[in-house]
Amino acid sequence: MIDVRCLCLGVLSLGEATGYEIRKRLKAYFGPYQGVSYGALYPALAKLLASGEVVSSEAAAASTLEKRSYKITEKGRESLHSSLDTARGQEQVRSEFMAAMFFADQLKKDTLDRLIDERLAELRGDMAQFQGFRGSPGTEGQRFVSRYGQVLCRAAIDFLQGEGRAIASAIERDRQG
Amino acid sequence: MIDVRCLCLGVLSLGEATGYEIRKRLKAYFGPYQGVSYGALYPALAKLLASGEVVSSEAAAASTLEKRSYKITEKGRESLHSSLDTARGQEQVRSEFMAAMFFADQLKKDTLDRLIDERLAELRGDMAQFQGFRGSPGTEGQRFVSRYGQVLCRAAIDFLQGEGRAIASAIERDRQG
DNA sequence: GTGAACATGTAAATTGTTACATGATTAC
DNA sequence: GTAATCATGTAACAATTTACATGTTCAC
Known part of the structure; x- marks a missing residue:
């Protein structure tokens, strides 16, 4: 299944980026075919960080509002590939x-x-x-x-x-x- | 905005139907472009009934599990048209x-x-x-x-x-x- | 200096799906 | 009689959007 976490990993597999940039790139890549709001994006990144699938530049401490760049880890790459392999050729349209x-x-x-x-x-x-x-x-x-x-x-x-x-x-x- | 309630009203504007039939017709009309699950459908119908936008054959009493056919009212038709007039030419795809x-x-x-x-x-x-x-x-x-x-x-x-x-x-x- | 774009995050509210629970009717 | 389809509904859960709260950086 391709969810928000997987999309983040996908974008990060092409290079590191901040949360803000991830959103912009998703928009640029998929246009209207995949969108994420910050309310979905940041919690997803937090989970990826917790599970070690990504690391962030300002890793520890350095509380909120600090610009942080995310980078995918080897574990993240494996996780991405396993998600991609179970992806289905589906399209959900709400028109x-x-x-x-x-x-x-x-x-x-x-x-x-x-x-x-x-x-x-x-x-x-x-x-x-x-x-x-x-x-x-x-x-x-x-x-x-x-x-x-x-x-x-x-x-x-x-x-x-x-x-x-x-x-x-x-x-x-x-x-x- | 076109939501589940509006879709129900739309289907009912073409003739009365049970909840089950509404779902089937939506599927037949829109294929993959609009889908509703029972968990969304029945609560929506209950709201429409409460607000007088539809009436049901087994109106009062006659508790659960009784087959009930829904029919759109004049109020429902007005509500449908006002929803349709504010509809946007949008399409949300999640591919x-x-x-x-x-x-x-x-x-x-x-x-x-x-x-x-x-x-x-x-x-x-x-x-x-x-x-x-x-x-x-x-x-x-x-x-x-x-x-x-x-x-x-x-x-x-x-x-x-x-x-x-x-x-x-x-x-x-x-x-x- | 000020407005636009960059940047992060939380919380409430909405929305919908999935699974469950139940039972009637029809065709074989 | 039994399997498929018809039929209604609830409740727990999942996911996401929207609105809010906050602050920085850069171009003009």
């Missing part, structure tokens, strides 16, 4: 967009248009993000995710601009006719 | 697949192949589900979701079968070379 569009016939025209515009705006943003780290050297795995993300965004954008918009128009016509 | 593939270079060959196979199997299942209710009469909104789902599945399947598989092979070659 507010789809849920709302399903009831498109009960939607106001403004809302219908706004929903499609919002989705398109987000998709274009995601697209840019995935293209962004395509250039950097990176691993084949990174390239895979970047391309996969772009392909999915592209498909969604094309659909919404073409057929999707047409269906929205059809609903309009039905309502008036 | 274990992408997270694992990102670290593909650190993956065993078996795992890499398995991940892609699993993802393909799921996508084909989703595809079949979306195609399934395409035939039924349904609303334009239903048609939209069905088509959108199919387009996204198709894009993902094509990518994984072609370029995706190729990248996986490239990783193999790199490791040996």
Whole structure:
């Protein structure tokens, strides 16, 4: 299973980073496909530290609010690989967009248009993000995710601009006719 | 915001149903894009009943374990429409697949192949589900979701079968070379 | 000097899943 | 009669988000 701890280990396997940087990198790597809030991130890092899967620059003492850089340990690397090996090819989607569009016939025209515009705006943003780290050297795995993300965004954008918009128009016509 | 309560109201806006049926219909309509467990569903229905947004066949008394059919009220319909009007064009994805593939270079060959196979199997299942209710009469909104789902599945399947598989092979070659 | 971005962390509240407990109905 | 599917619900548990509290560093 890939959980927050595993994601942290994954990011750290590519180089040391602070908690703040881990979050930023996750965003850059996965765009909308994996997000963590600080409320999930820091407790996860604390556990990893306690179990010896990572070490921190300001290890002992040096209480709170001190910038601390985390580094993965050999134990952490083993733990990461064992998590990765048990990972499943799953994807959980919770689409507010789809849920709302399903009831498109009960939607106001403004809302219908706004929903499609919002989705398109987000998709274009995601697209840019995935293209962004395509250039950097990176691993084949990174390239895979970047391309996969772009392909999915592209498909969604094309659909919404073409057929999707047409269906929205059809609903309009039905309502008036 | 589209939450469990709103989804229930949405399903009930198309006809009355039991809790069990609501869950099944959500699955049929949205495939993997919206799921609810009974532990979330029944408490939500209880709240809707208490607030008068739905009524149940065995309204009063008739304690537990009695089959009860839920029907949306006028108040429920208003509530649904106001929820739909404030819906955002968002999509939250939590992709274990992408997270694992990102670290593909650190993956065993078996795992890499398995991940892609699993993802393909799921996508084909989703595809079949979306195609399934395409035939039924349904609303334009239903048609939209069905088509959108199919387009996204198709894009993902094509990518994984072609370029995706190729990248996986490239990783193999790199490791040996 | 001031606003933006960097940086860490906690606690309450929300939310949902999983497992459990129970029983009816239908098809073989 | 028995297995599968239909059917309702609760309670413990897990996970995460949101809001809060605090402070630093850097560019303009």
